[in-house]
Amino acid sequence: MGSTRLPQWSRSRAELWPWARTGLVAARRGLAVALLSQLGAVPLLALSLVSLAVLPVGIGVITLPIALFAVRGLADLHRRFLREWWGVRIPSPYRPQEGDDFEPLDVPSSVRYCRRLLADPASWRDLLWLLIDAPVGLVFGVLPGCLIVYGLHGMVATPLFWPFMEPWYGYGLTWPVHGPGTAALALVQGTGLVLLGLWCGEPLLRAHTTLTRTLLSPTATAHLSQRVVELTETRSVAVDAQAAELRRIERDLHDGAQARLVAIGLKLGLAEQVFARDPAAAHRLLVDAREASALALAELRNLVRGIHPPVLAERGLDGAVQALALDLPLPVRVDVDLPARPQAPVESAGYFAVAEALTNVVKHSGAASAWVRLDHADGRLRLVVGDDGSGGATIREGGGLHGLRRRLTPFDGTLELDSPVGGPTTVTMELPCAW
């Protein structure tokens, strides 16, 4: 055991390269931040401030929305960096732009947009961020790169080329460099600066990220108002769906089982009346009544399946999906890894989502086999339905998957589709779920 461990010196050398690479990556990202701050933040800040200043004169009305939308673009780019570099997701803080599309040179449209943009606190936070990013982004971004470049100069150029320099040539703290001794001092300083540059890149980038995150995230108020918009929307979806469902159940009962029970009662009544007089006719009526009751039962059974499948009540999501898989005309592998039964509404929503996804597979994919995986992660129930069919599925308005996604929204559920042309297709659905 343990014989594979490297000796101390070799290990530290093995660790040096990844460490240096992290430093170099940070320095490179820093340069991008600095470049954006000078080529993006500075001119956009100037344009925005000038536009604000000349707003009363009129021309600002045209330029301000353009400037602020450009600022949002830049801010979104930094939000993307946050996601790509650190895996931090920050939602968009802006109020939704309802109504007409923005027409840059149309004055009434510009005025409307000016009002909306200026009323949105996120616009002002963007401007504050520009103001801070313009200097901070430059300094934090450029510093590690400069330290590394200047350090390399001291490590390489000074020790090699000092004899060819002017007499007043020097490096770092050593002025002038005029012999091997002072050149060695430059080498030491240069090495130190390179190491410093490699080391400080990441902390500086993190500091800049913290700044971005603080100013570019939605405020608690913005977050809440956005949530209210979402909830209003999903609530109306849920209410509509429920009303439609109740209406359907009412119609099915009214036209189906209820009507059949009336017919059964009628036939039994008739049978009773003719029993003594014509036993053969009474017998026929009884057989009719029995058959009608079997039909009524079959209809009720189908209705119940649509409301809440009995096997779901009896076996939970695991058993119900297994039962569903067995009823399909193609082999479906089912893997389940769930710690317990989810709450009833989530369980039911999950079941119908899987059922619909599998129906899609049967109808559209041309697949020879399919699979379902149910598991959980981070307090979410995850339902994945895959098939080996022809792929190329899309989520379009009015389509099955679009409707499915809509029906998951009241649960804060999501649906993602991966369906390259040629297959395979996977539909991944997630529902928040407290176990």
Place this chain on the structure above:
Amino acid sequence: MRVVIAEDLALLREGLIQLLTLNDFEVVEAVESGPELLRALLEHRPDVAVVDVRLPPTFTDEGLQAVAEARREIPGLPVLVLSQHVEHLYAKELLSDHRGGIGYLLKDRVFDVGEFVDAVRRVAAGGTAMDTSVISQLLARNAMQGPVQSLTGREREVLGLMAEGRSNAAIARQLSITEKSVSKHTNSIFGKLGLAQSCDDNRRVLAVLAHLNL
């Protein structure tokens, strides 16, 4: 013949008792919950039990669980399971011990008293009684691929009735053909499916069901 009944709805329980008593069964106990059922099955060791899937206290599949538990204790204990809905999954589980003596029917099937009593007797004798809806779905699934495709229409009808657990005589009655032509059809079916013929009716049914992947 001694029967144990498990059904939680009083109306239906009384109906079943009446139906079976009228047809010369002796109902030794009628229970209404899962734990009671298990106790009654182990205590009475009835010739056959008629059991509802969903029972108190949990109103899930208590009945099925009690049956599985009892059949572990008393292998092959004949049980006819009744339910408001039939699931391929449950049928598979019930048949998983390959011992026969299993029935699985929709509750509606009690409407046809003669057929129902016949099914109870068949199960008590160690045979099988599978609901038509399970079998038709099974056949539909198998009809798309495999050797079932090569069967003629009449052979498929015979196969379906055979899978439900019926004897040649019953199949002949149902299809209004002679028993001889039924056995001609079954020979042909077994040939096409590549199954070995067996003179034991029960084993024949189990082989067919296994072939259909139930």
